Amino acid sequence: MKWIALALAPIVLAAPYTYPFNPPPPRPTVPTFTYPTKPPVTTPPPVTTPPVVTTPPVVTTPPVVTQPPTSGALLWEDQFNGNGAVDPGKWGFQTGRWGASSGEQQYYTDSQSNATVAGGALQITARRENAPDGKGAPNNFTSARVVSFGKQSVTPPVRIEASIKMPRAAGLLPAFWLLGLQPGGEFNWPSQGEIDAVEIPGTNGPSFNLHGPAKNNANTDVKTGSGMNPLSDGFHNYRVDWLPDRITWFVDGVAQYTVTKADYEAKGGNWKPFSGAWPHYVLFNVAIGNNWVGKAPSSTPFPQTMSVDWVKATRIS
Numbered sequence: 001m002k003w004i005a006l007a008l009a010p011i012v013l014a015a016p017y018t019y020p021f022n023p024p025p026p027r028p029t030v031p032t033f034t035y036p037t038k039p040p041v042t043t044p045p046p047v048t049t050p051p052v053v054t055t056p057p058v059v060t061t062p063p064v065v066t067q068p069p070t071s072g073a074l075l076w077e078d079q080f081n082g083n084g085a086v087d088p089g090k091w092g093f094q095t096g097r098w099g100a101s102s103g104e105q106q107y108y109t110d111s112q113s114n115a116t117v118a119g120g121a122l123q124i125t126a127r128r129e130n131a132p133d134g135k136g137a138p139n140n141f142t143s144a145r146v147v148s149f150g151k152q153s154v155t156p157p158v159r160i161e162a163s164i165k166m167p168r169a170a171g172l173l174p175a176f177w178l179l180g181l182q183p184g185g186e187f188n189w190p191s192q193g194e195i196d197a198v199e200i201p202g203t204n205g206p207s208f209n210l211h212g213p214a215k216n217n218a219n220t221d222v223k224t225g226s227g228m229n230p231l232s233d234g235f236h237n238y239r240v241d242w243l244p245d246r247i248t249w250f251v252d253g254v255a256q257y258t259v260t261k262a263d264y265e266a267k268g269g270n271w272k273p274f275s276g277a278w279p280h281y282v283l284f285n286v287a288i289g290n291n292w293v294g295k296a297p298s299s300t301p302f303p304q305t306m307s308v309d310w311v312k313a314t315r316i317s
Contacts, residue, residue: 070317076152077312080122085112090152094145094283097133104173105289105296106141107131115144121165122146122308126172126286138295141302145285153181153279154242154313160282161239161250162311166200167304168230171296173287174306175199176238178280180273191218193273195247195280196225198238202293205230206238208249208257213270222269226257235309241316244276284308 078090093110106126108114115124126143130136154160166174177199180192194211201207209225228251239250248258261271286306289295 072315072317075154075158075313075315077310078122079120079310080117080308081120083118084116086115086117086122086146090148091146092149092151094147094149098145099287099290102292103290103295104287105139105171106143106287107133107135107139108145108285109142110144111142114142115146119307120309122284123305124174124284124286124308125303125305126167126288128302138289141288141296143286143288145283147284148282149181149186151281152313153281154178155279156242156244156274156276157316159239159241159314159316160197160311161237161314162197162284163235163237163309164198165233165235165307165309166198166206167286167306168200168203169300169304170202171289171293171300172304173199173201173290173293174304175283175285175287176308176311177283178240179283180280181278182273183278188218190221191273192278193280195240195242195274197240197249198251203230206251206256210247210259210264210274212264212273214268215265215270216268218270222264222267224259224264224267224269228256235307242274243316244274247274282311284311 076090078087080086093108093115095108095110098104098108099106109132113125114127115122117123124144124146126141128141131140131142160178162176164176176197178195178197179189180186180194182188182192185192190211191213193213194209196207196209196211199207199209205228207225207227209223211221211223214220214222226249231251237250237252239253241248241250244261246258246260249256261275264271264274284306286304
């Protein structure tokens, strides 16, 4: 009855297993005779060749290179050759106490003592001397403000550049800059727009600035700008690439600063004066003292001269 006992034995469920699986031994039996058998033939497991994975070649996207605008047709220029007065077909003067409201100390004249062409350059000289209006110290300075107003102007897209040897001393502010010819508002600052290609404030290095109106108030100045360390003495190339949606400043061919329409509007400015809505004229001057650089101290020697070797305007694309 052994088989009955085995049949009635409780069924034990094996626990789950994982490969490799070792089956339990067979139930014991009592064989009467065992036939000899051939040893089992072991079939080796099939060799699985892993699939060849073809990795697609890495596609390298070349970086997007923003090319600077290319120079095109020459619009106008002045090489300042010869000697004597400036070319009246290209330049005029703004005389008097321009800048007095911002603390400037000079009186601008049209005298060749303050502005002349000599040695192949425009020479603008600031002097400590009695001014034509009779004002004494601390306003006893003369200088010149040479402008292309009514003569020649620029509109974007344009490259305006000049080779200039700048004076650098406490209380000075020599500049190469542009002012907007806003229709009916040619002297309405800041709504006309001002682009400072370069200023040298006191003993500091070149400064690059933009002045224009606020979006909601044409009389509010929205300024943005940058600067760099002082340069070596001698002539340097100062340049502005002016496009309808951006302005970039260069020194000796190296970009130093860029302002975009979006940048300026983010500061609350109205970009219209710089969009090409109206042209701008060119100015060269040496200011003395203002609210930015302070009054010219007695230790600053005079005369002080800014030399402009050449200036030119070129269409760009």
